[in-house]
Amino acid sequence: EAQVTQNPRYLITVTGKKLTVTCSQNMNHEYMSWYRQDPGLGLRQIYYSMNVEVTDKGDVPEGYKVSRKEKRNFPLILESPSPNQTSLYFCASSSYRLAGDQKTQYFGPGTRLLVL
Amino acid sequence: SQKIEQNSEALNIQEGKTATLTCNYTNYSPAYLQWYRQDPGRGPVFLLLIRKNEKEKRKERLKVTFDTTLKQSLFHITASQPADSATYLCAYTGGFKTIFGAGTRLFVKA
Numbered sequence: 001e002a003q004v005t006q007n008p009r010y011l012i013t014v015t016g017k018k019l020t021v022t023c024s025q026n027m028n029h030e031y032m033s034w035y036r037q038d039p040g041l042g043l044r045q046i047y048y049s050m051n052v053e054v055t056d057k058g059d060v061p062e063g064y065k066v067s068r069k070e071k072r073n074f075p076l077i078l079e080s081p082s083p084n085q086t087s088l089y090f091c092a093s094s095s096y097r098l099a100g101d102q103k104t105q106y107f108g109p110g111t112r113l114l115v116l
Numbered sequence: 117s118q119k120i121e122q123n124s125e126a127l128n129i130q131e132g133k134t135a136t137l138t139c140n141y142t143n144y145s146p147a148y149l150q151w152y153r154q155d156p157g158r159g160p161v162f163l164l165l166i167r168k169n170e171k172e173k174r175k176e177r178l179k180v181t182f183d184t185t186l187k188q189s190l191f192h193i194t195a196s197q198p199a200d201s202a203t204y205l206c207a208y209t210g211g212f213k214t215i216f217g218a219g220t221r222l223f224v225k226a
């Protein structure tokens with residue numbers, strides 16, 4: 001089954017304790033992206049990756065890091081989490097080699113993060 | 117900066133009626149727009165993509181229009197059902213960046 005998986009699904013942590021949220025896709029997609037979703041603000045892009053070892057900032061990259069060492073994985077790293085990073089996080093993937101509707105993004109189930 | 121605006125107020129309609137959701141964009145001219153559905157606590161799911169030269173696109177009970185003069189896309193669900201209740205998101209991908217609207221919550225009453 002084609003899918004994007006994220007772990008953990010729920011996480012409670014304290015300010016300053018480094019954490020990593022993993023994301024993996026099994027569709028051989030070149031493009032992967034991280035979003036955060038907050039009430040009233042919708043989905044905002046944090047970072048994206050066009051392919052292995054190629055990443056770039058989205059609209060809200062402050063406080064986050066990413067890496068893309070393998071095509072299927074795109075972890076999101078919070079080196080020193082703060083309460084304003086409490087949010088619902090989504091990973092997504094897409095293929096840019098295909099035309100038309102295949103440009104659409106496939107989303108993971110989300111990770112709900114609470115930073116105390 | 118590039119921006120997508122959707123009606124933040126929830127839309128309440130009766131089962132069987134047509135729901136119409138609006139997406140307005142400013143400060144850019146997208147080559148295409150996408151519409152997604154999101155259920156509470158779940159990731160968005162792709163519904164339709166429309167290119168700027170397509171004017172209208174249909175898929176089963178769904179219809180999307182694209183008016184480059186008004187800088188607007190309309191999303192219609194005909195013969196709506198309670199199962200259509202969800203949040204609907206409009207999105208634009210320019211280059212490799214994607215911008216989403218905040219979404220419109222739709223409630224379909226039986």
